[in-house]
Amino acid sequence: MPMIEVDPVYGAVDWGGSWIRVGLVQGRRLLGSEKVRRPQSLESQYAAIADLLRSCEDSLDRKVEGVGVGIAGIVQGSEVVSAINLGIHRREHVPGALGTRLAVPTFVCNDVQAVAGSLRDRWPDEVVALLSMGTGIGGAVLLRGRVFTGAGAAGDFGHMVFEPNGQPCDCGGSGCLETVVSGRVLAAAASSLALSGESAVLRRIAAGRAVHAGDLETAADAGDEAALIALSDAAAALSVGLRSLVASLDPDRVVLLGAMLDPDTVFGTMLRERWSERRPSWSEPTLTFVREDGDSALVGAAAFAAERLQPDGEKQHS
Numbered sequence: 001m002p003m004i005e006v007d008p009v010y011g012a013v014d015w016g017g018s019w020i021r022v023g024l025v026q027g028r029r030l031l032g033s034e035k036v037r038r039p040q041s042l043e044s045q046y047a048a049i050a051d052l053l054r055s056c057e058d059s060l061d062r063k064v065e066g067v068g069v070g071i072a073g074i075v076q077g078s079e080v081v082s083a084i085n086l087g088i089h090r091r092e093h094v095p096g097a098l099g100t101r102l103a104v105p106t107f108v109c110n111d112v113q114a115v116a117g118s119l120r121d122r123w124p125d126e127v128v129a130l131l132s133m134g135t136g137i138g139g140a141v142l143l144r145g146r147v148f149t150g151a152g153a154a155g156d157f158g159h160m161v162f163e164p165n166g167q168p169c170d171c172g173g174s175g176c177l178e179t180v181v182s183g184r185v186l187a188a189a190a191s192s193l194a195l196s197g198e199s200a201v202l203r204r205i206a207a208g209r210a211v212h213a214g215d216l217e218t219a220a221d222a223g224d225e226a227a228l229i230a231l232s233d234a235a236a237a238l239s240v241g242l243r244s245l246v247a248s249l250d251p252d253r254v255v256l257l258g259a260m261l262d263p264d265t266v267f268g269t270m271l272r273e274r275w276s277e278r279r280p281s282w283s284e285p286t287l288t289f290v291r292e293d294g295d296s297a298l299v300g301a302a303a304f305a306a307e308r309l310q311p312d313g314e315k316q317h318s
Contacts, residue, residue, distance in 0.1 A: 010302040011053050011067035011102070014111065017085035017135075020045065022052035023295075024060055025302035028121075030295045032060050042087050050101040066105040068305030069094060070114030070297050074159075074171060076152035080108060084170050107305045109149060110156070115257065115292060116140035116147050117300030117307075126252035129245055129285075131157055133258035137178040137241070141249065147304060158182065160244050162237065181237040183260070186213035189230045193219075198226040213260065220266040231267045239274035246283050253286045263289055 007027040014021040016038070023033030034052050039045050049069075057063055071094065073083025079091045099106040109117075112132045119130075124145035132138040137158030141148040148154055158178035159171050166175025179185065190213065193199035194206035201219035205211050219227035242254065262268045272287065 008065045008306070009062045010305050011056070011064040011104070012114075012298040012300075012302040012305075013049055013053075013067065013069040013071075014114070014297040014301065015045070015049070015069060015071045015086065016111070017072055020048055020052065021298065022049060022056055023298040023302075024056050024062055024064060025299055026062075028118075028299060028303075030298055031062065032056060033295075033298060034059075038086070040087070042092075045086065046097055046101060049098060053102060064104055066107065066305040066309045067098070067102055068114070068117075068301035068303070069098065069106065069108040070111040070301040070304070071108055072111050074153055074156060075108055075110045075113075075149075078108065079152070081153070082171060105305070105309060107308050109147070109301065109304045110138065110140065110153065111297055112138035112257070113140040113147050113149060113155065114297045114300035114304060116142050116155075117303035118296040119255070119290065119300070120145045120147065120303065123253060127249060128253045128255055129157075129249050129251040130155065130255040130257060131242070131245065131261075133182060133238075133256075133261055135183045137182050139245075141251075146307065147300075157241065157245055160241060162241065177237070177241045181234040181241070183213040183258075186216050186230070186234060186260075187211065189234075190216040190219075190227075193226050193230065199224050202227065217260060217265055217267055228266070232270055235267060235270035235274045238271055239278045242275055243278050243280065246280060246285060250283055251285050253288055256287065256289045257292055261289060262291075 009024050009026045012023050012025050019035050020038050021035035024031040036048050074081040078095050080088050080094050094108045095106040116130050128142040130140045139155040139157035141155040159176045161175050162177045162180050163175035167179040168174045169176040169179050190202055190211040194202035194211050197203050199219050201222050201224045205215050216227050220231050260267045
């Protein structure tokens with residue numbers, strides 16, 4: 001009987017500010033996963049990842065050939081330059097630290113790059129720029145079906161300079177795009193409008209709990225003028241960021257990730273209106289919104305490792 005080739009199994013890590021999730025992936029299929037709340041110390045986080053991977057291997061009776069790690073931080077080459085929310089404040093060779101514990105080749109990428117990996121088969125012949133808006137602004141680049149990382153941090157659109165003399169950014173620079181528009185910035189705007197009383201809707205919400213970025217959307221949807229102005233200003237800023245992104249990459253497609261960028265939201269509608277006004281006449285990328293599912297970061301992280309272990313894969317030292 002002819003031998004049937006079986007896809008190798010890869011470990012995948014989604015390492016976020018609140019949770020660490022680890023899974024086993026075969027092909028494009030998540031076989032299973034486990035998660036824990038992120039411990040405080042970096043050493044404890046490394047130990048948690050190793051424990052979760054071993055637990056997954058044991059419960060699924062599989063062994064991994066390599067591990068891909070998607071991390072909420074700035075990644076360059078094999079080093080995480082900064083991941084403030086995870087307790088990484090200086091360059092940390094995460095693949096080396098994890099690889100000694102896992103005993104298999106380990107590779108690290110930005111978490112949006114990991115999501116990009118899960119989407120790579122959708123547009124195999126296109127240059128695709130992904131822009132994610134959550135707490136901050138993230139991004140990634142797909143070059144005809146492959147995640148392009150540059151030296152590691154390609155697609156870090158949140159740290160394009162928007163205002164040369166602007167607010168300090170956690171990355172060490174100032175005036176970055178995500179200091180002007182991001183979930184964190186919109187939450188601060190909502191809080192300010194509630195505190196000042198400029199927004200009656202937000203003031204009522206704030207009477208019961210702390211307001212967040214989504215409340216600005218709720219107030220705007222109710223016709224609150226102050227909230228509408230705040231979102232309009234933010235949409236204008238993000239459209240400028242999109243123009244810079246398009247000018248640098250000239251992509252076939254721009255993929256938007258994050259609930260507030262949904263075209264059905266007030267902010268999403270405003271962004272598309274501002275973009276139609278600012279879009280370069282020489283470039284007409286398709287604007288596509290993708291709703292993320294909970295498994296995309298794991299599937300993408302595994303794909304990132306698989307690419308680097310294949311004979312024609314992009315090289316990265318583990």
